Amino acid sequence: MSLDILVVDDEKDIRELVSGVLSDEGYETRVADSSEAALQALDERLPSLILLDVWLRGSSMDGLELLAEIKQRDRNIPVIVFSGHGNIDTAVAAISQGAVDFIEKPFEASKLLLLVAKATETERIRQEHASMRAMLGHAEELTGSSATINNVRATLKKVAGTGSRLLITGPAGVGKEVAARLLHSWSPRSDGPFVSVSAARLSSDRFEEKLFGIEKKGQLVQAGMLEKAHGGTLFLDEVADMPVTTQGKILRVLTEQSFVRVGGDRQVRVDVRFVSATSRDLATEIEAGNFREDLFYRLNVVPVAIPPLSARREDIPDLVNHYATRFSAENRISPPEFSQDALAALQACEWPGNVRQLRNIIERTIILAPADRLQQIEADMLPTEILNSYDGSDASVTSMMGSPLREAREAFEREYLQVQIKRFSGNISRTAEFVGMERSALHRKLKLLGVVVRKKSATAEEDA
Numbered sequence: 001m002s003l004d005i006l007v008v009d010d011e012k013d014i015r016e017l018v019s020g021v022l023s024d025e026g027y028e029t030r031v032a033d034s035s036e037a038a039l040q041a042l043d044e045r046l047p048s049l050i051l052l053d054v055w056l057r058g059s060s061m062d063g064l065e066l067l068a069e070i071k072q073r074d075r076n077i078p079v080i081v082f083s084g085h086g087n088i089d090t091a092v093a094a095i096s097q098g099a100v101d102f103i104e105k106p107f108e109a110s111k112l113l114l115l116v117a118k119a120t121e122t123e124r125i126r127q128e129h130a131s132m133r134a135m136l137g138h139a140e141e142l143t144g145s146s147a148t149i150n151n152v153r154a155t156l157k158k159v160a161g162t163g164s165r166l167l168i169t170g171p172a173g174v175g176k177e178v179a180a181r182l183l184h185s186w187s188p189r190s191d192g193p194f195v196s197v198s199a200a201r202l203s204s205d206r207f208e209e210k211l212f213g214i215e216k217k218g219q220l221v222q223a224g225m226l227e228k229a230h231g232g233t234l235f236l237d238e239v240a241d242m243p244v245t246t247q248g249k250i251l252r253v254l255t256e257q258s259f260v261r262v263g264g265d266r267q268v269r270v271d272v273r274f275v276s277a278t279s280r281d282l283a284t285e286i287e288a289g290n291f292r293e294d295l296f297y298r299l300n301v302v303p304v305a306i307p308p309l310s311a312r313r314e315d316i317p318d319l320v321n322h323y324a325t326r327f328s329a330e331n332r333i334s335p336p337e338f339s340q341d342a343l344a345a346l347q348a349c350e351w352p353g354n355v356r357q358l359r360n361i362i363e364r365t366i367i368l369a370p371a372d373r374l375q376q377i378e379a380d381m382l383p384t385e386i387l388n389s390y391d392g393s394d395a396s397v398t399s400m401m402g403s404p405l406r407e408a409r410e411a412f413e414r415e416y417l418q419v420q421i422k423r424f425s426g427n428i429s430r431t432a433e434f435v436g437m438e439r440s441a442l443h444r445k446l447k448l449l450g451v452v453v454r455k456k457s458a459t460a461e462e463d464a
Helices: 012-024 035-044 063-073 088-096 109-138 147-160 176-186 204-212 244-256 282-287 293-299 313-330 340-348 354-368 394-401 405-423 428-435 439-449 458-463
Strands: 004-008 028-032 049-053 079-083 101-104 166-169 194-198 213-216 219-223 233-237 273-278 302-305
Touching: 004 012, 004 035, 012 028, 012 109, 028 035, 035 063, 035 219, 049 063, 049 109, 063 079, 063 088, 079 088, 079 109, 088 101, 101 109, 147 176, 147 302, 166 176, 176 194, 176 233, 176 273, 204 213, 204 244, 244 293, 282 293, 313 340, 313 354, 340 405, 405 428, 405 439, 428 439
Parallel strands: 004 028, 004 049, 049 079, 079 101, 166 273, 166 302, 194 233, 233 273
Antiparallel strands: 213 219
8 A cells, every 4th residue: 555645845846856756666645835735735634754845945934843833733744854955953953853864955766765665664663563552452363273263364364455345243352353453464555554443432422523533724633543544444343333423424435535524624535444343233223223224335345253252162272372372471471281171161151251251261360370280270270250150060069969879970961961062062073072972872862861952053053
């Protein structure tokens, strides 16, 4: 994705020369011949980089004054200052006011391109670091090897190279934003920004300011997330919570790739890929009049459904290892191993909070584990909420104590097999392999014990 570079110089020959050199290298360029024209271009859309002449004859501000104004509007825009009368004092002043570099005229095209590449790479790394910090709370990376999660990854990779919009659905905590970030990292826009906006976390009166930005008297006051996502990806999380009035404006952005800031009247053009997500049923929201049907069809070009963790229990051991390793590395301790009994208990859990809940449980277990048992996490070291989340409790054991051996054995077998079947999501073949029985023998045993297998997936239906 080409970067938007603004060239500000009072000499027409220099503007055309620099703009031509950059365009030949694939950059998108705009030009301004004065401080007034530069600020107008800034109000129209924030550039990725500014090349700024120091003198700017005939302007109300010289280059250094304009640099200060630019940094006041957005301190993160990288600026390279150049001058035909450069000296060390000018360079120091420019750098001290926030310029990333300084170059004297006349300059070789190769040197200018080197400085531009360096400045844009530095900004890209800064954005990546910001993105990584944002991901620390949910960096699941869609870990797992189940058929369902493999299908999700395959879909993301297949559509990444296109500009198609995605609507990612699934309950809270399954990793919808992680999927959106993976899509972005695999796409041609990976060098551009990834900007996330959650409709659920913003009040309706602030949502449009956050999304579109603020303009007063024709001047940019605050750039919105749409503008900051230019050349990259905008992730709209929990779109069902978006105000109805905003939905119409988003629809216009999708069709025209332009918008108007709050308080402004000018059209701001952007090149943004939209990825949206929701944990709600949008068909129900449309029927209730809370979500526009035409917006749904615009957003839902490629649907991607991420299943709850309870539908892909076979991924839990991989996720447990992933989180245990990551948490241990962050805290500089040796990663513990989880015993088969502990993994079985974790696989049998319902996980209403999905992957996010699993991550928290793993961290809590490691933190609270006795120092002399930290290298091997056993089932009894898991939180009580996990141990009590599947059929199997002290009460059932107590009831066995008053039963004859045969009844107690049947009760135990029934309970044991129910847990194992749940652990393997109703897959009879995998359950039989784990418990050490022939598949037909297990079927007979289940029928004898009155255990009903609930089919939760296509795989389970084939095997049951």
